Amino acid sequence: MRSFLMGLCEVVVRVLTWPLYVMKAVGLYKRLFPLLAYNITFSYNAKMHEEKRNLFRNLWKYANTDGTLRLLEIGCGSGANFKFYPDGCTVVCTDPNPHFKKYLQMSMHGSDHLTYENFLVAQGEDLGHIGDESVDVVVCTLVLCSVTDVQRVLSEARRILRTGGGFYFMEHVVSEPSSWTFFFQHVLQPLWYFLGDGCVITRATWEDLEAAGFSELHLRHIEAPQVPITIRPHIVGHAIK
Numbered sequence: 428m429r430s431f432l433m434g435l436c437e438v439v440v441r442v443l444t445w446p447l448y449v450m451k452a453v454g455l456y457k458r459l460f461p462l463l464a465y466n467i468t469f470s471y472n473a474k475m476h477e478e479k480r481n482l483f484r485n486l487w488k489y490a491n492t493d494g495t496l497r498l499l500e501i502g503c504g505s506g507a508n509f510k511f512y513p514d515g516c517t518v519v520c521t522d523p524n525p526h527f528k529k530y531l532q533m534s535m536h537g538s539d540h541l542t543y544e545n546f547l548v549a550q551g552e553d554l555g556h557i558g559d560e561s562v563d564v565v566v567c568t569l570v571l572c573s574v575t576d577v578q579r580v581l582s583e584a585r586r587i588l589r590t591g592g593g594f595y596f597m598e599h600v601v602s603e604p605s606s607w608t609f610f611f612q613h614v615l616q617p618l619w620y621f622l623g624d625g626c627v628i629t630r631a632t633w634e635d636l637e638a639a640g641f642s643e644l645h646l647r648h649i650e651a652p653q654v655p656i657t658i659r660p661h662i663v664g665h666a667i668k
C-alpha cells in the first residue's frame with residue numbers, strides 16, 4: 428500500500444514539475460544554480476562545521492616529504508571547503524558548470540592561505556587533463572548525488588591519486604526503506620532533481636564506494652543536523668588508494 432502511494436505521489440510531483448524541466452532543458456537553470464548554491468553553502472557549512480572540521484583535520488598526513496600537498500576537488504562548486512584546507516595546500520578546482528567561476532573566485536579571495544592552481548571545467552567522469560597519480564588528495568562533497576556515473580568518477584579519482592593518497596567525501600544518501608525519509612525522498616525526487624541541478628536523493632552511494640577498489644575505506648553514516656529531511660542521511664569519511 429505504502430509503495431503504491433509512494434509511486435502515485437511521485438507521478439503527481441513529476442507531472443506538476445514539468446515546466447521546471449523545460450527551464451532546465453534550455454539551460455537557464457545552469458546560470459542560476461551557482462548563485463543559489465553559493466548562498467546555501469553558508470547555512471550548510473554552519474550546520475556541518477564540526478563534521479567538516481573533523482573530516483579534513485588530518486589532510487596533512489598526505490603531504491609529501493618536501494611538505495607540499497596537492498589537492499583536487501571534483502565538483503568544487505563555489506569553493507565551500509576551502510576554509511577547511513590546511514595552510515599552504517595547492518588546490519586544483521574542477522566543475523562542469525563554468526558559471527561557478529565568479530563565486531569560486533569570491534571564495535578564493537576569502538581563503539588566501541591556499542595556492543590555487545587552476546579551475547578546470549570538466550565532468551568528474553572525465554578528468555583527462557589531470558595526469559595519473561598526480562595528486563595527493565581528492566575531495567568530493569555533495570557531488571556524487573549529481574554525477575551521471577558514480578563508478579566512473581570514483582575510478583577517475585583513483586587514477587589521478589598517487590598510491591597512498593586520500594579520497595575525502597561527504598554526501599547525502601538514501602534513507603532506510605522502512606522510513607518516512609525514504610518515502611519523501613522518492614516522492615520529492617523529481618522536484619529535487621530540478622532544484623539541485625540534477626541532484627538525486629535516492630542513491631546508496633556507500634555501495635559505490637565499497638565497490639570502487641580503494642585499499643581502505645573509513646565511512647560513517649550520520650544524520651546531518653537541521654537540514655531538510657530529504658538530505659538528512661549522510662555518509663562521511665575517507666578512502667585510501
Ligand SMILES: C[S@@+](CC[C@H](N)C(=O)[O-])C[C@H]1O[C@@H](n2cnc3c(N)ncnc32)[C@H](O)[C@@H]1O
Nearest residue numbers: 502503504507524550551568569570573574575
Ligand atoms: C550541490 S553542488 C556541491 C558543490 C560543492 N562541492 C559543495 O560542497 O558545496 C553539486 C556540484 O556538483 C557539480 N557536478 C554536477 N555534475 C557533475 C559531474 N558529472 N562531475 C563533477 N561535478 C559535477 C555541480 O556543478 C555542482 O558544483
